[in-house]
Amino acid sequence: MDHTGNIIFIMEIIGTIAFASSGALLGIRKRMDVFGVCVLGVITAVGGGLTRDVILGITPPGMFQNPVYTATAMAVSLILFISNYKGRDKTGEKRLVIYDKVMTVFDAIGLGIFTVVGINTAVDAGYNQLFLLTFVGVITGVGGGLLRDIMAQEKPYILTKHVYACASIAGALACAFLIRMMNRLPATVIGAAVVISIRMLAAHYHWNLPRVNRE
Amino acid sequence: MDHTGNIIFIMEIIGTIAFASSGALLGIRKRMDVFGVCVLGVITAVGGGLTRDVILGITPPGMFQNPVYTATAMAVSLILFISNYKGRDKTGEKRLVIYDKVMTVFDAIGLGIFTVVGINTAVDAGYNQLFLLTFVGVITGVGGGLLRDIMAQEKPYILTKHVYACASIAGALACAFLIRMMNRLPATVIGAAVVISIRMLAAHYHWNLPRVNRE
Amino acid sequence: MDHTGNIIFIMEIIGTIAFASSGALLGIRKRMDVFGVCVLGVITAVGGGLTRDVILGITPPGMFQNPVYTATAMAVSLILFISNYKGRDKTGEKRLVIYDKVMTVFDAIGLGIFTVVGINTAVDAGYNQLFLLTFVGVITGVGGGLLRDIMAQEKPYILTKHVYACASIAGALACAFLIRMMNRLPATVIGAAVVISIRMLAAHYHWNLPRVNRE
Numbered sequence: 001m002d003h004t005g006n007i008i009f010i011m012e013i014i015g016t017i018a019f020a021s022s023g024a025l026l027g028i029r030k031r032m033d034v035f036g037v038c039v040l041g042v043i044t045a046v047g048g049g050l051t052r053d054v055i056l057g058i059t060p061p062g063m064f065q066n067p068v069y070t071a072t073a074m075a076v077s078l079i080l081f082i083s084n085y086k087g088r089d090k091t092g093e094k095r096l097v098i099y100d101k102v103m104t105v106f107d108a109i110g111l112g113i114f115t116v117v118g119i120n121t122a123v124d125a126g127y128n129q130l131f132l133l134t135f136v137g138v139i140t141g142v143g144g145g146l147l148r149d150i151m152a153q154e155k156p157y158i159l160t161k162h163v164y165a166c167a168s169i170a171g172a173l174a175c176a177f178l179i180r181m182m183n184r185l186p187a188t189v190i191g192a193a194v195v196i197s198i199r200m201l202a203a204h205y206h207w208n209l210p211r212v213n214r215e
Numbered sequence: 216m217d218h219t220g221n222i223i224f225i226m227e228i229i230g231t232i233a234f235a236s237s238g239a240l241l242g243i244r245k246r247m248d249v250f251g252v253c254v255l256g257v258i259t260a261v262g263g264g265l266t267r268d269v270i271l272g273i274t275p276p277g278m279f280q281n282p283v284y285t286a287t288a289m290a291v292s293l294i295l296f297i298s299n300y301k302g303r304d305k306t307g308e309k310r311l312v313i314y315d316k317v318m319t320v321f322d323a324i325g326l327g328i329f330t331v332v333g334i335n336t337a338v339d340a341g342y343n344q345l346f347l348l349t350f351v352g353v354i355t356g357v358g359g360g361l362l363r364d365i366m367a368q369e370k371p372y373i374l375t376k377h378v379y380a381c382a383s384i385a386g387a388l389a390c391a392f393l394i395r396m397m398n399r400l401p402a403t404v405i406g407a408a409v410v411i412s413i414r415m416l417a418a419h420y421h422w423n424l425p426r427v428n429r430e
Numbered sequence: 431m432d433h434t435g436n437i438i439f440i441m442e443i444i445g446t447i448a449f450a451s452s453g454a455l456l457g458i459r460k461r462m463d464v465f466g467v468c469v470l471g472v473i474t475a476v477g478g479g480l481t482r483d484v485i486l487g488i489t490p491p492g493m494f495q496n497p498v499y500t501a502t503a504m505a506v507s508l509i510l511f512i513s514n515y516k517g518r519d520k521t522g523e524k525r526l527v528i529y530d531k532v533m534t535v536f537d538a539i540g541l542g543i544f545t546v547v548g549i550n551t552a553v554d555a556g557y558n559q560l561f562l563l564t565f566v567g568v569i570t571g572v573g574g575g576l577l578r579d580i581m582a583q584e585k586p587y588i589l590t591k592h593v594y595a596c597a598s599i600a601g602a603l604a605c606a607f608l609i610r611m612m613n614r615l616p617a618t619v620i621g622a623a624v625v626i627s628i629r630m631l632a633a634h635y636h637w638n639l640p641r642v643n644r645e
């Protein structure tokens with residue numbers, strides 16, 4: 001039991017690092033200063049969990065009680081800023097080319113982990129309805145990236161990236177369904193793997209969903 | 216009493232359909248794919264009620280407990296997407312012309328219904344202060360459309376459409392005032408009618424409010 | 431004690447006036463009509479406190495229980511609109527030139543006051559953890575301006591202005607630290623003074639923080 005809690009905490013930290021990286025990289029790309037980069041990194045990392053806790057009535061939200069998430073996100077943002085700042089040389093162009101790929105990977109990891117972490121928090125708070133668990137998971141997963149995109153005046157990933165909300169919903173459904181049938185840990189790991197796999201496959205093979213053409 | 220509850224539930228579903236349509240149509244216009252359209256439809260439909268429940272401390276918000284609102288919004292978005300997808304032909308241009316009118320009507324209906332539904336929820340939660348009821352009603356009414364516009368990177372209706380917040384405030388005041396003097400049902404219907412009438416008249420006759428000119 | 435409460439209430443009203451002014455001025459500059467200007471003024475003024483109360487689980491938020499904040503913000507917005515509306519003459523150009531300076535001052539005052547007011551509210555609600563107090567203070571301080579910028583489709587101050595979040599964090603830390611060691615009133619005033627001083631000095635001397643250059 002405690003073992004499971006530890007593993008979920010480790011997953012949370014990994015998700016925090018991944019989302020903080022995606023926020024900080026966007027800030028660096030948009031030429032924000034060091035504080036703007038840190039703010040965007042922190043908001044991306046804690047935004048999903050904050051939204052989840054407000055919705056579940058967990059007040060004050062967990063991130064206010066334990067500074068570790070904010071501190072981790074701040075440290076990651078600073079490291080990324082410094083390494084990019086010092087690297088202001090001929091490799092800058094090349095960095096920019098690989099930027100989108102790295103950002104997509106980090107975002108997918110954060111999306112997958114926060115989706116299942118959100119479901120675990122809801123289960124801990126005493127909920128077990130399939131729809132509620134799934135929806136809370138999806139909101140936790142997409143919340144941070146959505147706040148990042150809104151604040152940075154980008155088109156939200158959730159509306160524009162093919163198979164983004166879709167990946168989160170699939171993994172959340174899997175996790176919420178399995179968590180009521182088996183031990184929590186494998187259900188959580190499987191759910192996260194489903195989200196990350198679908199999202200990465202969709203990004204790699206440029207899966208397209210139909211859209212209405214108007215010309 | 217139960218009768219009133221049923222009618223308010225029917226109004227909620229109509230409001231959900233109207234707001235989901237306005238969100239989905241905006242997504243279609245912005246050439247989002249099928250998931251983006253559904254996400255925008257759902258957020259527009261449930262955003263106002265979600266904001267209201269968070270503010271009133273109703274956790275988890277009603278939409279998490281009853282999937283009917285999300286399912287309705289998803290179905291409406293899908294139907295609109297499919298009908299527009301199949302209709303990709305010479306009528307496309309004509310559709311685009313009537314788009315704004317349809318969107319305005321749907322948005323006005325959603326605005327009116329959610330404004331009074333918000334007041335009813337606050338009354339059910341034990342509040343009866345005129346200011347609180349009015350403000351909660353307005354936030355419930357404008358919340359969904361505001362989230363829609365922010366996510367789609369549009370200028371928010373609430374800031375740019377003439378007589379938008381104004382219509383919601385007038386109807387909310389009428390409903391909050393009457394609900395303490397008469398049966399709940401007529402107060403609710405009158406309030407919604409006030410919002411929708413003012414909004415539609417303003418849109419039809421292009422009522423203008425003064426603004427500061429700088430040339 | 432009651433004396434302290436009164437002074438904090440007066441600070442809140444000053445902060446409300448300052449933030450409402452910054453929101454209304456942005457609306458006027460963006461040529462919104464009178465209602466849009468009022469909506470933006472009110473949201474800027476009450477947004478920080480609303481966010482804080484939702485996070486602390488204070489439901490309904492204070493601004494719903496006491497109309498004075500909304501009424502003050504509405505009145506300030508109307509007065510600014512009318513005075514600018516009547517002033518539509520050759521001085522318009524000159525007004526626009528001084529606009530940014532006035533806006534920066536009002537925003538700095540609002541930022542400083544709401545940062546420390548947020549901490550006081552958290553203390554009243556029974557919290558005393560340094561990290562929580564600081565974070566709640568910062569969110570209360572930056573929340574209104576952030577909502578203003580997102581709704582008006584501006585680049586958020588918090589991400590782009592040099593030494594903005596930084597000023598709020600410094601003053602919040604000072605206030606949260608001192609409030610546990612001395613009387614509440616001096617700690618509050620010192621905290622606000624720290625925020626406003628740092629922010630104004632940074633704006634006046636164009637302090638720059640490092641950013642990553644890519645050319």
